Amino acid sequence: MRTEQHPDLTDPRIGAPFFSTWRVGSPERQAETVEAIARTWERRPWPANGLLGYHVYAGHDGSTLMHYSQWSGEQAYEAFVKTHRQERVDEIDTAVPGIERVGLGRYRRYRSRERAVGDERVPGLVVTVRVDFEAGERRGEWVDLVLKALGDDPEGHAGLVSAHFHLSTDGGHVLNYAEWESAEAYDRALAAPSGEAWERVRTYPGVVGFAGSRYAHVLGLLPG
Structure with a gap:
């Protein structure tokens, strides 16, 4: 059905x-x-x-x-x-x-930032971000850094409904499937000033590329 x-x-x-x-x-x-x-x-x-x-x-x-x-x-x-x-x-x-x-x-799902209890928003935008790594790099540690940065920045990501991090079974990349309230909310988060935590995410050793896509x-x- x-x-x-x-x-x-x-x-x-x-x-x-x-x-x-x-x-x-x-x-x-x-x-x-x-x-x-x-x-x-x-x-x-x-x-x-x-x-x-x-x-x-x-x-x-x-x-x-x-x-x-x-x-x-x-x-x-x-x-x-x-x-x-x-x-x-x-x-x-x-x-x-x-x-x-x-x-x-x-893939295998590794960790998620789940929807808050009582949050009934219907996502208006789904964003996937593929993050490629050099062979042997610790992808799980990078995901842990991202989730900590999200937890430390609730206002900057108020439009984020949930985020789900998947590790590719070939060992090469992470795929983040994120639900956003709207495209405008996602754009605001991208434009917001970033702090030290997000700089560590972006410069994590072994990360070789990011590619994002927007979907309905x-x-x-x-x-x-």
Whole structure:
């Protein structure tokens, strides 16, 4: 069934969160692809007990779609690939030819700044930030620094609803999935003066690059 609710990234049943990106080329094709995904999935039974939810986001760049799937474990995903994935891909590609599938990232959630108790804000913006590291660097320590900086700066990040830090299973990067009240709130946080704590985050040894993207949640699919 479809849902407009944003996913719960802290669900303890999630053993294998996956993120992937498709490049479709235009806002019109973004909308067409989202509807093709919804039709393709809704006309079939839910494919696996190990799939807890599947969500799609439209990039503010007008060209990309991000996919976030919540799996109980990687074995459940591999079984889906063998038995159910290709027929879905074929139907979507028939409806919207020329989709470029950029890549699939496999992760484990490390830590989160969770939504405060009683906070019922609906996120108006989802931001993902990929942080690349040199081989062997301590990604967890960097995340710990970020969460401490957030905790020490509540006013500067008042528009932040939650932030969820994922470590890639290949050991190379961190992906932060952050929910913001609005794009304006995120822009205010970016423009605010930064202190010593954020300088330590930016200059942490072993960090080799940052890449951020802005999204709107446009489709949620859950088992009926």
